[in-house]
Amino acid sequence: MSKAIEAKKVQVQEIADKFKNASSVVVVDYRGLNVAQVTELRKQLREAGVEFKVYKNTLTRRATEVVGLEGLNEYLTGPNAIAFSTEDVIAPAKIINNFAKENEALEIKAGVIEGNVATVDEVKALAELPSREGLLSMLLSVLQAPIRNFALATKAVADQKEEQGA
Numbered sequence: 605m606s607k608a609i610e611a612k613k614v615q616v617q618e619i620a621d622k623f624k625n626a627s628s629v630v631v632v633d634y635r636g637l638n639v640a641q642v643t644e645l646r647k648q649l650r651e652a653g654v655e656f657k658v659y660k661n662t663l664t665r666r667a668t669e670v671v672g673l674e675g676l677n678e679y680l681t682g683p684n685a686i687a688f689s690t691e692d693v694i695a696p697a698k699i700i701n702n703f704a705k706e707n708e709a710l711e712i713k714a715g716v717i718e719g720n721v722a723t724v725d726e727v728k729a730l731a732e733l734p735s736r737e738g739l740l741s742m743l744l745s746v747l748q749a750p751i752r753n754f755a756l757a758t759k760a761v762a763d764q765k766e767e768q769g770a
Contacts, residue, residue, distance in 0.1 A: 612663060615659075615663055616663050616666045616667050616670065617667075617670070619659055619663060619664055619667035620667040620668075620670040620671050622655070622667075622688045623667060623668065623671045623673060623688075623716065624671050625688075625690050626688040626689060626690055626716065627689055627690060627691065627692070627693045627718060628689050628692075628693045628694070628695075628696055628697065628715065628716065628717050628718070628730070629686060629687065629688055629689070629696070629715055629716040630686070630687045630696045630697055630700050630712060630714075630715040630727055631676065631679055631680070631684055631685075631686050631712075631713045631714050631715060632684065632685050632686075632687070632700055632704075632710055632711060632712055632713060633682055633683060633684060633710070633711040633713055634658075634683060634684075634685045634709075634710060635682065635683055635709065635711075636709025636710075637707060637709050637710055641707055641709075641710075644703075645699075645700070645703050645710070648699050648703065649687055649695075649696065649699055649700075652689075652692065652695040652696070652699055653689065653690075653691050653692065653695070654687050654688065654689045654692075654695055654696045654699065655687070655688045655689075656685060656686070656687045656688075657685065657686055657688070658683070658684070658685045658686075659684075659686065661680040661681065661684060664680050664684070664686070665677045665680055668680075673716060673719075673721055675721035676714060676716065676721050679713040679714040684713065687699075687700060693717065693718065693730070694730055694731070694733055696715075697715065697727050697728070697730040697731040698730075698731045698733075700712060700731070701727070701728055701731035701732075702731070712724050712727055712728065714727065715727040715730075717730060
């Protein structure tokens with residue numbers, strides 16, 4: 605009996621460590637998805653560096669208590685799968701949200717973003733953000749705008765002087 609308890613304690617600690625190290629977590633209800641759909645979702649998540657696991661709710665609840673995420677416990681009912689991302693905050697939310705649009709059986713329940721419990725709406729809002737590359741290109745265009753406008757203004761002045769001189 606004590607071996608089983610020790611194994612559960614180890615698993616709870618493993619789950620707690622994943623919650624601690626994750627920059628974002630998404631909890632989903634995968635009921636209704638067939639094996640091919642779950643395999644495709646796992647493949648997409650794996651390619652983005654996201655770990656997608658199914659744990660017992662009781663073990664997950666204990667792990668959330670260890671890391672101080674008790675607010676997540678109300679969503680841990682029924683069959684759940686959890687996507688952990690240690691690198692990209694947006695990746696799991698974006699991939700799962702896009703997959704849920706194509707497969708209505710997949711339901712986003714909640715998430716954890718930068719250590720704070722997030723509702724379904726917050727997870728979906730995160731999923732709608734542009735990627736890191738998209739945000740960087742937006743920033744670059746904003747930074748280039750004053751220089752571009754200055755260059756256009758000086759060209760206009762030069763053209764005007766040239767017309768006056770001709």
